[in-house]
Amino acid sequence: MSSISGGFLPVRIKVKNAETGASVEMELEMENTIDEVIESAATFWSKDMGAYVLRKGKKVLRGGNSLKDAGLRADDVLELIPDPEGG
Amino acid sequence: MDLVSISGAKVLMIGAGALGNEVAKDLVLSGFRKVTIVDMDHVVGSNLNRCLFFSREDARQGRKKAEVVAEGMRVLSADARPRPITGRVQDQPGRLFSDHDIVLGCLDNIEARIHANAHSYSTGKVYIDGGMDGMLGKVMVARPPKGACLQCGMNRTHAKIASMRFSCTGRDVVFHEPKLAAEITTTSIVSAVMVREALKAVSGHPEMLLNNAFYYDGRRNLSEEMEIPLDPECPVHPRGRGATGKRKRFKST
Numbered sequence: 001m002s003s004i005s006g007g008f009l010p011v012r013i014k015v016k017n018a019e020t021g022a023s024v025e026m027e028l029e030m031e032n033t034i035d036e037v038i039e040s041a042a043t044f045w046s047k048d049m050g051a052y053v054l055r056k057g058k059k060v061l062r063g064g065n066s067l068k069d070a071g072l073r074a075d076d077v078l079e080l081i082p083d084p085e086g087g
Numbered sequence: 088m089d090l091v092s093i094s095g096a097k098v099l100m101i102g103a104g105a106l107g108n109e110v111a112k113d114l115v116l117s118g119f120r121k122v123t124i125v126d127m128d129h130v131v132g133s134n135l136n137r138c139l140f141f142s143r144e145d146a147r148q149g150r151k152k153a154e155v156v157a158e159g160m161r162v163l164s165a166d167a168r169p170r171p172i173t174g175r176v177q178d179q180p181g182r183l184f185s186d187h188d189i190v191l192g193c194l195d196n197i198e199a200r201i202h203a204n205a206h207s208y209s210t211g212k213v214y215i216d217g218g219m220d221g222m223l224g225k226v227m228v229a230r231p232p233k234g235a236c237l238q239c240g241m242n243r244t245h246a247k248i249a250s251m252r253f254s255c256t257g258r259d260v261v262f263h264e265p266k267l268a269a270e271i272t273t274t275s276i277v278s279a280v281m282v283r284e285a286l287k288a289v290s291g292h293p294e295m296l297l298n299n300a301f302y303y304d305g306r307r308n309l310s311e312e313m314e315i316p317l318d319p320e321c322p323v324h325p326r327g328r329g330a331t332g333k334r335k336r337f338k339s340t
Binding site for chain 2: 039058
Protein backbone atom coordinates (compact mmCIF):
# COMPACT_ATOMS: atom_id res chain seq x y z
CA MET A 1 0.00 0.00 0.00
CA SER A 2 2.81 2.36 0.73
CA SER A 3 6.56 2.42 0.68
CA ILE A 4 9.36 4.45 2.16
CA SER A 5 8.67 7.97 1.06
CA GLY A 6 8.52 11.43 2.47
CA GLY A 7 10.71 10.41 5.38
CA PHE A 8 8.15 8.01 6.86
CA LEU A 9 9.29 4.58 7.91
CA PRO A 10 6.98 1.77 6.90
CA VAL A 11 5.64 -0.75 9.38
CA ARG A 12 4.28 -4.20 8.73
CA ILE A 13 0.80 -4.94 10.03
CA LYS A 14 -0.99 -8.24 9.65
CA VAL A 15 -4.68 -8.11 8.77
CA LYS A 16 -6.81 -11.22 9.18
CA ASN A 17 -9.96 -11.90 7.21
CA ALA A 18 -12.58 -12.95 9.77
CA GLU A 19 -14.70 -14.58 7.10
CA THR A 20 -12.06 -16.89 5.65
CA GLY A 21 -9.25 -17.05 8.18
CA ALA A 22 -6.81 -15.77 5.55
CA SER A 23 -4.34 -13.06 6.43
CA VAL A 24 -2.27 -10.50 4.59
CA GLU A 25 0.72 -8.47 5.64
CA MET A 26 0.57 -4.81 4.73
CA GLU A 27 3.43 -2.39 4.61
CA LEU A 28 2.07 0.90 5.88
CA GLU A 29 3.09 4.26 7.13
CA MET A 30 1.99 5.42 10.52
CA GLU A 31 0.15 8.27 8.79
CA ASN A 32 -2.07 5.86 6.87
CA THR A 33 -5.62 5.78 8.20
CA ILE A 34 -7.70 2.87 9.40
CA ASP A 35 -10.16 3.71 6.60
CA GLU A 36 -7.37 3.15 4.08
CA VAL A 37 -6.41 -0.17 5.64
CA ILE A 38 -10.03 -1.35 5.61
CA GLU A 39 -10.50 -0.41 1.97
CA SER A 40 -7.19 -1.93 0.89
CA ALA A 41 -7.91 -5.21 2.66
CA ALA A 42 -11.48 -5.33 1.32
CA THR A 43 -10.18 -4.73 -2.20
CA PHE A 44 -7.41 -7.31 -1.79
CA TRP A 45 -9.92 -9.98 -0.85
CA SER A 46 -12.49 -8.75 -3.42
CA LYS A 47 -15.09 -8.25 -0.74
CA ASP A 48 -18.67 -7.44 -1.66
CA MET A 49 -19.65 -3.83 -1.30
CA GLY A 50 -20.64 -3.48 2.33
CA ALA A 51 -19.67 -2.14 5.72
CA TYR A 52 -16.54 -3.47 7.40
CA VAL A 53 -14.69 -2.61 10.56
CA LEU A 54 -11.17 -3.28 11.69
CA ARG A 55 -10.53 -4.36 15.21
CA LYS A 56 -7.58 -4.97 17.44
CA GLY A 57 -8.55 -7.46 20.10
CA LYS A 58 -11.96 -6.41 21.39
CA LYS A 59 -11.63 -2.80 20.29
CA VAL A 60 -13.07 -1.44 17.06
CA LEU A 61 -10.65 1.04 15.46
CA ARG A 62 -11.90 4.45 14.32
CA GLY A 63 -11.85 4.88 10.57
CA GLY A 64 -10.47 8.41 10.52
CA ASN A 65 -7.61 7.66 12.87
CA SER A 66 -4.09 7.21 11.60
CA LEU A 67 -2.21 4.10 12.63
CA LYS A 68 -0.23 6.34 14.94
CA ASP A 69 -3.39 7.79 16.52
CA ALA A 70 -4.76 4.28 16.94
CA GLY A 71 -1.63 3.31 18.86
CA LEU A 72 -0.67 0.59 16.42
CA ARG A 73 2.82 -0.80 16.19
CA ALA A 74 4.77 -2.98 13.81
CA ASP A 75 3.65 -6.62 13.76
CA ASP A 76 0.25 -5.85 15.29
CA VAL A 77 -2.48 -8.22 14.16
CA LEU A 78 -5.81 -6.71 13.18
CA GLU A 79 -9.00 -8.38 12.03
CA LEU A 80 -11.35 -7.23 9.27
CA ILE A 81 -14.93 -8.11 10.08
CA PRO A 82 -18.18 -7.38 8.25
CA ASP A 83 -20.56 -5.01 10.01
CA PRO A 84 -23.96 -6.58 9.36
CA GLU A 85 -26.54 -4.02 8.25
CA GLY A 86 -29.51 -6.20 7.28
CA GLY A 87 -32.80 -6.28 9.07
CA MET B 88 -37.01 -7.58 36.06
CA ASP B 89 -39.59 -4.93 36.89
CA LEU B 90 -42.79 -6.13 35.23
CA VAL B 91 -44.72 -2.98 36.07
CA SER B 92 -42.13 -0.80 34.36
CA ILE B 93 -41.94 -3.20 31.43
CA SER B 94 -45.67 -3.23 30.82
CA GLY B 95 -45.84 0.56 31.15
CA ALA B 96 -42.82 1.38 29.01
CA LYS B 97 -43.38 3.06 25.68
CA VAL B 98 -41.25 1.29 23.09
CA LEU B 99 -40.45 2.63 19.65
CA MET B 100 -39.61 -0.20 17.26
CA ILE B 101 -38.36 0.93 13.87
CA GLY B 102 -38.52 -1.64 11.10
CA ALA B 103 -40.93 -4.55 10.75
CA GLY B 104 -39.03 -6.94 8.52
CA ALA B 105 -37.46 -10.22 9.57
CA LEU B 106 -35.80 -8.72 12.62
CA GLY B 107 -38.82 -6.57 13.48
CA ASN B 108 -41.09 -9.63 13.47
CA GLU B 109 -38.87 -11.47 15.92
CA VAL B 110 -38.32 -8.43 18.12
CA ALA B 111 -42.08 -7.75 18.23
CA LYS B 112 -42.73 -11.33 19.27
CA ASP B 113 -40.05 -11.20 21.98
CA LEU B 114 -41.29 -7.82 23.21
CA VAL B 115 -44.88 -8.87 23.65
CA LEU B 116 -44.01 -12.24 25.19
CA SER B 117 -41.66 -10.46 27.61
CA GLY B 118 -44.45 -8.24 28.88
CA PHE B 119 -44.05 -5.06 26.84
CA ARG B 120 -47.44 -3.67 25.91
CA LYS B 121 -47.05 -0.19 24.44
CA VAL B 122 -45.10 -0.60 21.24
CA THR B 123 -45.09 1.84 18.33
CA ILE B 124 -44.07 0.14 15.08
CA VAL B 125 -42.71 2.25 12.23
CA ASP B 126 -42.18 0.69 8.80
CA MET B 127 -42.61 1.95 5.27
CA ASP B 128 -43.00 -1.38 3.43
CA HIS B 129 -45.68 -3.86 2.51
CA VAL B 130 -45.53 -7.64 2.77
CA VAL B 131 -44.21 -9.57 -0.24
CA GLY B 132 -43.98 -13.29 -0.86
CA SER B 133 -40.26 -13.54 -0.24
CA ASN B 134 -40.76 -12.31 3.34
CA LEU B 135 -42.81 -15.32 4.33
CA ASN B 136 -40.16 -17.89 5.20
CA ARG B 137 -38.57 -15.69 7.84
CA CYS B 138 -41.30 -13.48 9.21
CA LEU B 139 -43.48 -14.99 11.91
CA PHE B 140 -46.48 -12.69 11.53
CA PHE B 141 -46.76 -12.53 7.73
CA SER B 142 -49.02 -14.84 5.73
CA ARG B 143 -49.50 -15.58 2.05
CA GLU B 144 -52.76 -13.64 2.19
CA ASP B 145 -50.93 -10.59 3.61
CA ALA B 146 -48.53 -10.78 0.69
CA ARG B 147 -51.33 -11.21 -1.83
CA GLN B 148 -53.08 -8.13 -0.48
CA GLY B 149 -49.83 -6.20 -0.16
CA ARG B 150 -50.66 -5.28 3.42
CA LYS B 151 -48.53 -2.85 5.35
CA LYS B 152 -45.93 -4.58 7.48
CA ALA B 153 -46.42 -2.37 10.53
CA GLU B 154 -50.14 -3.13 10.59
CA VAL B 155 -49.67 -6.88 10.19
CA VAL B 156 -47.08 -7.03 12.97
CA ALA B 157 -49.36 -5.01 15.25
CA GLU B 158 -52.16 -7.49 14.60
CA GLY B 159 -49.86 -10.38 15.36
CA MET B 160 -48.84 -8.84 18.66
CA ARG B 161 -52.48 -8.48 19.66
CA VAL B 162 -53.01 -12.18 18.89
CA LEU B 163 -50.13 -13.11 21.20
CA SER B 164 -51.41 -10.88 23.99
CA ALA B 165 -54.85 -9.38 24.38
CA ASP B 166 -53.25 -6.71 26.59
CA ALA B 167 -50.85 -5.55 23.90
CA ARG B 168 -51.36 -2.00 22.63
CA PRO B 169 -49.26 -1.80 19.48
CA ARG B 170 -49.52 1.33 17.34
CA PRO B 171 -48.54 0.91 13.68
CA ILE B 172 -47.17 3.81 11.64
CA THR B 173 -46.56 3.31 7.94
CA GLY B 174 -43.85 5.56 6.59
CA ARG B 175 -40.15 6.32 6.73
CA VAL B 176 -38.82 7.06 10.18
CA GLN B 177 -37.04 10.09 8.71
CA ASP B 178 -40.44 11.56 7.80
CA GLN B 179 -41.96 11.25 11.26
CA PRO B 180 -42.22 14.24 13.60
CA GLY B 181 -39.27 14.77 15.93
CA ARG B 182 -41.41 14.19 19.01
CA LEU B 183 -41.74 10.53 18.01
CA PHE B 184 -38.50 9.85 19.86
CA SER B 185 -39.14 12.02 22.89
CA ASP B 186 -42.59 10.43 23.29
CA HIS B 187 -41.05 7.00 23.91
CA ASP B 188 -38.91 5.50 26.67
CA ILE B 189 -36.65 3.33 24.56
CA VAL B 190 -35.90 2.79 20.86
CA LEU B 191 -35.18 -0.46 19.06
CA GLY B 192 -33.78 -0.30 15.54
CA CYS B 193 -34.62 -3.27 13.31
CA LEU B 194 -33.56 -1.46 10.17
CA ASP B 195 -32.06 -2.49 6.86
CA ASN B 196 -30.14 0.62 5.86
CA ILE B 197 -27.55 2.92 7.34
CA GLU B 198 -29.34 6.20 6.60
CA ALA B 199 -32.31 5.25 8.75
CA ARG B 200 -29.99 3.85 11.42
CA ILE B 201 -28.09 7.13 11.59
CA HIS B 202 -31.37 9.00 11.92
CA ALA B 203 -32.69 6.73 14.68
CA ASN B 204 -29.38 6.77 16.51
CA ALA B 205 -29.00 10.55 16.40
CA HIS B 206 -32.56 11.30 17.48
CA SER B 207 -32.47 8.72 20.26
CA TYR B 208 -29.20 10.10 21.56
CA SER B 209 -30.33 13.71 21.42
CA THR B 210 -33.52 12.92 23.32
CA GLY B 211 -31.67 10.84 25.90
CA LYS B 212 -33.25 7.52 24.97
CA VAL B 213 -31.39 4.23 25.02
CA TYR B 214 -31.03 3.03 21.43
CA ILE B 215 -30.65 -0.67 20.72
CA ASP B 216 -29.70 -1.43 17.15
CA GLY B 217 -29.72 -4.87 15.55
CA GLY B 218 -28.17 -5.91 12.26
CA MET B 219 -27.71 -9.18 10.42
CA ASP B 220 -26.13 -10.60 7.33
CA GLY B 221 -26.61 -14.33 6.88
CA MET B 222 -25.04 -15.97 9.93
CA LEU B 223 -23.50 -12.74 11.20
CA GLY B 224 -25.28 -10.55 13.68
CA LYS B 225 -24.60 -7.48 15.78
CA VAL B 226 -26.37 -5.63 18.56
CA MET B 227 -25.22 -2.17 19.57
CA VAL B 228 -26.49 -0.34 22.65
CA ALA B 229 -26.10 3.44 22.81
CA ARG B 230 -26.65 4.90 26.26
CA PRO B 231 -26.89 8.68 26.27
CA PRO B 232 -25.65 10.95 27.64
CA LYS B 233 -22.43 8.96 28.02
CA GLY B 234 -20.49 6.65 25.81
CA ALA B 235 -20.27 5.84 22.16
CA CYS B 236 -23.22 5.83 19.82
CA LEU B 237 -23.85 3.75 16.73
CA GLN B 238 -22.27 6.32 14.43
CA CYS B 239 -19.04 6.36 16.46
CA GLY B 240 -18.39 2.85 15.13
CA MET B 241 -18.92 3.75 11.50
CA ASN B 242 -16.24 4.48 8.92
CA ARG B 243 -15.87 5.26 5.23
CA THR B 244 -17.27 1.89 4.14
CA HIS B 245 -20.51 2.74 5.93
CA ALA B 246 -20.66 6.15 4.25
CA LYS B 247 -20.31 4.54 0.82
CA ILE B 248 -23.35 2.32 1.28
CA ALA B 249 -25.44 4.59 3.49
CA SER B 250 -28.36 4.76 1.09
CA MET B 251 -28.39 1.05 0.18
CA ARG B 252 -30.96 -1.27 1.69
CA PHE B 253 -30.08 -4.73 3.02
CA SER B 254 -33.60 -5.99 3.44
CA CYS B 255 -34.67 -9.37 4.75
CA THR B 256 -35.24 -10.46 1.18
CA GLY B 257 -31.60 -9.96 0.30
CA ARG B 258 -29.12 -7.25 -0.58
CA ASP B 259 -30.15 -4.13 -2.38
CA VAL B 260 -31.60 -5.03 -5.74
CA VAL B 261 -30.62 -1.69 -7.23
CA PHE B 262 -26.98 -2.68 -7.02
CA HIS B 263 -27.59 -6.27 -8.16
CA GLU B 264 -25.52 -7.62 -5.32
CA PRO B 265 -25.57 -11.35 -4.61
CA LYS B 266 -28.66 -12.21 -2.60
CA LEU B 267 -28.12 -13.22 0.99
CA ALA B 268 -31.40 -13.42 2.81
CA ALA B 269 -31.90 -12.99 6.52
CA GLU B 270 -31.20 -16.27 8.25
CA ILE B 271 -33.83 -16.97 10.85
CA THR B 272 -31.61 -18.52 13.53
CA THR B 273 -29.34 -15.46 13.44
CA THR B 274 -32.42 -13.25 13.51
CA SER B 275 -33.66 -15.06 16.61
CA ILE B 276 -30.36 -14.58 18.43
CA VAL B 277 -30.05 -10.90 17.52
CA SER B 278 -33.66 -10.16 18.46
CA ALA B 279 -33.35 -12.02 21.75
CA VAL B 280 -30.28 -9.99 22.73
CA MET B 281 -32.00 -6.74 21.72
CA VAL B 282 -35.09 -7.42 23.80
CA ARG B 283 -33.04 -8.69 26.73
CA GLU B 284 -31.17 -5.38 26.74
CA ALA B 285 -34.47 -3.51 26.55
CA LEU B 286 -35.72 -5.45 29.57
CA LYS B 287 -32.63 -4.45 31.56
CA ALA B 288 -32.85 -0.80 30.53
CA VAL B 289 -36.53 -0.43 31.30
CA SER B 290 -36.17 -2.31 34.60
CA GLY B 291 -33.61 0.22 35.79
CA HIS B 292 -30.46 -1.88 35.44
CA PRO B 293 -28.15 0.19 33.24
CA GLU B 294 -25.16 -1.48 34.90
CA MET B 295 -26.22 -4.76 33.31
CA LEU B 296 -26.44 -3.38 29.78
CA LEU B 297 -24.03 -4.30 27.03
CA ASN B 298 -21.04 -2.03 26.83
CA ASN B 299 -21.19 -1.05 23.18
CA ALA B 300 -21.64 -4.04 20.89
CA PHE B 301 -22.43 -7.73 20.89
CA TYR B 302 -21.09 -9.55 17.85
CA TYR B 303 -22.26 -12.97 16.73
CA ASP B 304 -20.72 -15.19 14.07
CA GLY B 305 -22.78 -18.33 13.57
CA ARG B 306 -20.29 -19.82 11.13
CA ARG B 307 -17.56 -19.87 13.76
CA ASN B 308 -19.91 -20.38 16.73
CA LEU B 309 -18.47 -17.22 18.16
CA SER B 310 -20.12 -14.50 20.19
CA GLU B 311 -18.35 -11.73 22.02
CA GLU B 312 -18.64 -8.19 23.27
CA MET B 313 -16.72 -5.53 21.39
CA GLU B 314 -15.70 -2.06 22.49
CA ILE B 315 -16.61 0.90 20.30
CA PRO B 316 -14.77 3.99 21.55
CA LEU B 317 -16.53 7.34 21.53
CA ASP B 318 -15.48 9.29 18.47
CA PRO B 319 -14.85 12.96 19.35
CA GLU B 320 -15.55 13.85 15.71
CA CYS B 321 -18.94 12.12 15.67
CA PRO B 322 -21.64 14.74 14.97
CA VAL B 323 -24.10 13.06 17.32
CA HIS B 324 -22.23 14.07 20.46
CA PRO B 325 -22.66 17.48 21.99
CA ARG B 326 -19.27 18.82 21.00
CA GLY B 327 -19.54 17.34 17.55
CA ARG B 328 -16.03 18.33 16.61
CA GLY B 329 -12.70 16.88 17.51
CA ALA B 330 -9.30 18.42 17.81
CA THR B 331 -8.84 18.31 14.06
CA GLY B 332 -12.00 20.28 13.46
CA LYS B 333 -13.07 17.64 10.94
CA ARG B 334 -16.50 16.10 10.89
CA LYS B 335 -17.57 12.76 9.64
CA ARG B 336 -18.86 13.09 6.14
CA PHE B 337 -22.32 11.71 6.77
CA LYS B 338 -24.86 13.18 9.11
CA SER B 339 -28.29 12.27 10.33
CA THR B 340 -31.20 13.43 8.23
